Amino acid sequence: MTTPHGTTELHELVLPAQANHHGTLFAGQGLQLLAKVAFLAARSLAQREVVMASVSGVDFLAPVPVGHALTLRAWVSRVGRTSMTVCVTGLAELPGLPAEEVLKGMFEMVAVDSASRPIAIHCSYLNQET
Template sequence: MEAKAVSASRAEFTHLVLPPDTNALGTIFGGRIMEWVDIAAAIVSQRHCRTTAVTASIDELHFIHPVRLGDIVILKVSVNYVHKSSMEIGVSVEAEDPRSGLRRQTSSAFLTFVALDEAGKPTPVPPLILETQEDQKRFEAGRIRMERRKQQRLKRQKKG
């Protein structure tokens, strides 16, 4: 299986926050951000593995600043880490005030996707070519998070 560069699947998505996206305070519903994050991460994961990939977990989803009606939301998405059949996708969410152009980070998340074959069984994903020091840092941090998730899963299995 041929390795793929991080840049081969990296993507940026843009949304305008409209009234149906907001709550009574005029800020975006957290669930709308979660939806956009999951869809964007799914696209990037499938670009990397070129097969169906499904969400296995969403962890460390942080809401840092509110997003307001009329803001432009930018999601920056990339593959951080790959294992046998799984990938960690990192998503950084920014909001831009269209009047001033000021951008601020509003959310971030890490999602794990599993690649599936035609029978719906886990299938190997391509190795990742790390192109920059930032890619290397994200890869190592992703490896550590994967180990932590594995330990948590083992704890749950012992309890259950």
């Protein structure tokens, strides 16, 4: 199996400062982590600065207790003229136990120039859309 272009992986440990009053990952912190890895994947593929245009379909599938390790994987699933769709999944695990999918989301990212205006993405290895 080949790794899609624009794939990025980020590893985090859920600490008490990131938790809610239930001792699990606060949803806002989870969303921030998803957005961070989506940004890294998009910037890596575009080889230029990017900004987030929208977020859709974010799902919190299971609670993530303090002390669990999170592996966040992002990959670019679509490249348009100036924008990209980035898919993200989050897997939580404790040592010795199988990983469980706990987070997922889709992010639209836009490549921008130094004046923060959209700029074309040049990726010869992907089918480009208009």
